[in-house]
Amino acid sequence: MENFKDLLFEFVKADFKLRYKNSALGFIWVLLKPFLMFLILYLVFNFIFKSQDPNYALNLLLGIIIFYFFSESTMRGLTSLWDRSSIILKVNFNRQLVIFAPIINAFINFFFSMTIFFIFWFFAPTPITWWWLIFPVYILILALFILGFSFYASVWYARARDLANIWEVVLSLLFYVTPIVYPINIIPAQYHSMMNINPLTSIIRDSRLILIYGHMPGLYSIIYVGGVGLFLAITGWFYFKKSMKKIAEEL
């Protein structure tokens, strides 16, 4: 369809407006929510672990922002097809759009919430290196995961609404099996390879390596997460397309 771009833009705009309508702080919440989450976790875990790492706060904040992007966008991606069912039943347009729109919105939120990170960074700067340029690649890979997940899960969600509850629980589990509030070295080394299967572990670890420590990220891990992310997004795309033939009848 030739107005793909305009349609996507209007969807994104409508989602955005509806989200912040009748809210006094509006868009500020995008910054405030991850920050408050950070504050709580920082107070609790810094108290428990008494972390020696001078970068603990920055590490935690970056981990939370990235994880928050993942959880927000997958949650919204999950319900996106169902949320637009009234339109899908009435007009034949490119269905992939309904998946893109909420993810783009979550990405906008992520983009702005990174400003909190940079405010913190500003007060305790870490070296800026060329590796910083690779950071967006990690976010792109994360976006591929989110997209792939949403292509599959939005179709399943349209058929079984339980999925939202299940995914919510999985997300809170993921938050603790990913080294976000704790450093990975408190976990016995023999479990590390198992933890690395979780793409969030690699993405968050490498993002920290790049932005906070100015190191080169592991080539192996970028190939692993990039490959899996790409695979998920591509197969998801086809699965979604195939399912669309039937899905209107089931909404």
Place this chain on the structure above:
Amino acid sequence: MGDNIAIKIEGVSKTFWIPKEKRITLKDRFLSFYRRNNYEKFVALSDISFEVKKGESVGIVGPNGSGKSTLLKILAGIYAPDSGKVAVHGKIVSFLELGVGFNYELTGRENIYLNGVILGLKKKEIDTKFDSVVTFSGIDRRFLSTPIMHYSSGMIVRLAFAVAAHIEADIYVMDEVLAVGDVEFQEKSITFFREKLSLGRTLVFVSHDRNAVDKYTNRVLSLRNGRLVSVDNQNMTGGI
């Protein structure tokens, strides 16, 4: 040969699998996974064939549940037929409902854009047509920045119809969009149909209002239980 054919439908059938009882949770799905017989076949359309010529105005009538909307959805490409062929020549636009995508919390202006792009317009096209849409709708410009939940229901219908009237296509398919609005609105819609027909456009519409169907169409298809029971050509001199 088929140069003057707008729509050609041949042997179209559509069957839905309907659950014998409501099954929506995962547990139900799980339990029913090995019990497919919990679904039963429902034939919504069986072996429908007809042609619509370019410039023709065709009405589709029939009792509730006879398959009219299902047929239009197949025409619009929303449902895929189980069997049979659907050929559409020219740009088709379907109004299965007016104001698709309207959101009550968004303003009149925002909804014009949202509805417009959903119906296939480009943003630029809406920019140029915007004033004309508002004038057509007859809505006081002061209300354009008001969320449409504060509009009267007639105003919402007018706004929706105004956007629809600005969509250019060769074939217009409409599902019961006439049954609404006041006298002035009815007149507007008549003008709309007249204009489209005079431009050589093709119209297909579903209505329960037999008067309207007689008035607007030169041919009437009757559906009953998913079958085409009659094609009424009497109205050849038809209405508009």
